[in-house]
Amino acid sequence: xxxxxxxHTDAELEGFKSSQRLSYDCVTHVEERLEQxxxxxxxxxxxxxxxxxxxxxxxxxxxxxxxxxRSAFANDFGKAFAPSxxxxxxxxxxxxxxxxxxxxxASDIGYAFGFGDTPEIDRMLDDLEPYRTLIAEGVxxxxxxxxxxxxxxxxxxxQGYVNRHQEYPxxxxxxxxxxxxxxPPGAKSMAGFGPAALGFxxxxxKAARENQGQGIPVWNGSPACDQRPVPGLWxxxxxxxxxxxxxxxxELLVVTADDAYWLDDDLPHVRRWKKD
Numbered sequence: 392x393x394x395x396x397x398x399h400t401d402a403e404l405e406g407f408k409s410s411q412r413l414s415y416d417c418v419t420h421v422e423e424r425l426e427q428x429x430x431x432x433x434x435x436x437x438x439x440x441x442x443x444x445x446x447x448x449x450x451x452x453x454x455x456x457x458x459x460x461r462s463a464f465a466n467d468f469g470k471a472f473a474p475s476x477x478x479x480x481x482x483x484x485x486x487x488x489x490x491x492x493x494x495x496x497a498s499d500i501g502y503a504f505g506f507g508d509t510p511e512i513d514r515m516l517d518d519l520e521p522y523r524t525l526i527a528e529g530v531x532x533x534x535x536x537x538x539x540x541x542x543x544x545x546x547x548x549x550q551g552y553v554n555r556h557q558e559y560p561x562x563x564x565x566x567x568x569x570x571x572x573x574x575p576p577g578a579k580s581m582a583g584f585g586p587a588a589l590g591f592x593x594x595x596x597k598a599a600r601e602n603q604g605q606g607i608p609v610w611n612g613s614p615a616c617d618q619r620p621v622p623g624l625w626x627x628x629x630x631x632x633x634x635x636x637x638x639x640x641x642e643l644l645v646v647t648a649d650d651a652y653w654l655d656d657d658l659p660h661v662r663r664w665k666k667d
Contacts, residue, residue, distance in 0.1 A: 398569070398622060398623055399569075399623070399624065403496070403570070404645065404654065406493070406494060406495075406496035407496045407497075407498060407568075407624060407643060407654060408654055408655050409493060409496065410491060410492070410493040410494075410496040410497065410498035411498040411500060411642065411643055411654060411655060411658075412655065413442070413445060413447075413491060413493055413498070414489050414490070414491060414498045414499075414500040415500060415502065415658055415659055416441075417438050417441045417442055417445075417489055417491075418438065418487040418489060418500070418502040419502070419659060420437075420441050421434055421437045421438055421441065421487060422485075422487070422502070422504055424437065425437075425479060425485070425506065426479070427478075427479055427480060427481065427506075428478050428479065429478065429479050430458075430474075430475070430476050430477060430478050430479070431456040431457065431458055431461070431474035431475050431476070431477050432456075432474045432475065432476060434454075434456035434458075434474070434479075434485075434487060435453070435454040435455065435456050435474040438454040438456075438487065438489050439453075439454055442454075442489070442491050446493075447491040447492070447493060449491070449492040449571065449573065449587070450489075450490055450491055450492060450588070451490035451491070451492055451497040451498070451499050451568065451571065451584070451588045452488075452490045452499065452584045452588060453490075453584075454474075454487070454488070454489045455472060455473075455474060455486075455487070455488040455489070456474050456485070456486070456487050456488070457477075457485070457486045457488075457637070458477045458478070458479050458480075458483050458484075458485055458506075459477060459480070459483040459484065459635060460635035461475070461477055461637075462483070462484040462485065462486045462503070462635075462636065462637035462638070463484070463555055463632040463633070463634065463635055463636055463637030464555045464558040464630075464632065464637060465632065465634070465635055465637070479506055480506070481506060481507035481508070482505070482506070482507055482508070482509055483505070483506045483507075483509075484503065484504075484505055484506075484509070484512050484515075484636045484637055484638060485503065485504055485505070485506055486501060486502070486503045486637065486638070486639060487501070487502050487503075488500070488501040488502075488641065490568075490588075490626075492571045492587075492588075495570045495571050495572070496570060497568050497569065497570065497571050497588065497591075498568065498626075498643060499566075499568050499626035499641060499643075500626075500641050500642055501628050501630075501639050501640055501641030502640070502641075502659065502660070503516060503637075503638035503639055503640065504516070511633075511636065512636060512638060515552075515631055515633065515636060515638045516638050516660070516663065517663075517664070518550050518552070518631065519629065519631060519638060519639070519640055519660065520664045521546065522543060522546065522629040523640075523653065523661070525539075525542060525543065525546060526539055526543070526627055526629070526644065527644065527651050527652060527653060529542055530619070530620060530644070530646055530651035531650060531651050533619060534619070535616060535617050535618055535619055536564075536610045536611070536616035536617075536618065536619070536620055537611070537612045537613065537614070537616040537617050539564075539610075540564050540610065540611060540612040540616065541612060543564060543629055544612075547629075547631060550631070551633065552631040552632060552633050553631075553632045553633070554630070554632070555630040555631065555632035555637050555639075556628060556629060556630040556639070559628075559630075560609075561609040561611055562611040562612065562613075563609045563610060563611055563628075564610045564611060564627060564628065564629060565609075565610035565625045565626055565627035565628060565644070566592070566608055566609045566610060566625065566626055567591075567592065567608040567609075567621075567623050567624065567625055567626075568591075568623075568624045568625070568626045568643060569591055569623060569624060570591075571587040571588060571591055572587050572590070573587065592608045592609075610625060610627070620646045620651075621646070622646050622647050622648055623646060624643050624644070624645060624646075624654070625643070625644045625646055626641055626642070626643055626644075627641065627642065627643075627644050628640070628641035640660045642654070642655070642658060643655075
């Protein structure tokens with residue numbers, strides 16, 4: 392049984408872990424098959440085809456892909472999150488972001504890499520490593536969401552980068568993820584998010600307000616985030632930018648009443664850092 396201070400059982404956590412691993416299998420599958428001249432739309436189609444081939448019929452949000460300066464959300468990126476006709480060229484940074492719901496267990500991951508010989512992008516990917524420790528330790532230390540958000544900003548500035556997740560909806564460093572009901576037949580998505588996902592976020596925000604008197608299911612630096620994260624699964628996605636280059640990782644952080652830990656330590660970016 393789930394305890395009152397944590398909404399998921401061990402068996403459910405295994406369901407989320409399976410969904411997250413499928414997500415990473417998907418993006419690494421696409422990484423190996425991308426070719427010069429392919430577009431963001433092509434990459435998203437490949438991700439969708441892979442996941443549907445694995446039995447996925449629903450998403451927390453539809454696949455996203457960002458190439459080149461779009462990986463840095465530069466040049467007034469604004470709300471242009473939808474995949475575009477931007478064609479892949481050597482030297483570009485690539486971000487793939489996908490969020491399938493596997494048997495109702497939603498995941499949301501982001502994966503970055505350089506296409507071709509990209510030493511500067513490789514350095515940026517290595518510079519992402521300390522954020523994983525900083526974020527989890529901040530939660531364990533009892534810091535608020537807004538305090539950790541500012542800690543992330545400070546480290547980015549120290550490294551010579553700018554915060555690009557501030558361009559996400561809600562300036563989100565992260566957001567809650569959970570189990571989804573089925574989308575109604577023929578349901579339309581909004582900005583890539585399905586009705587069940589939007590309903591989950593609404594209910595999660597309502598529960599946070601009832602539990603702590605305030606709160607939203609989005610992790611940013613606003614006054615509403617001057618509180619500790621509510622127990623649950625948080626998809627966290629620190630996003631570094633430097634000029635026209637952008638990199639990030641996104642994975643699930645487990646938060647309980649008195650602890651925080653990453654759901655899975657056997658992920659591509661973690662293996663990269665251990666290898667280095």
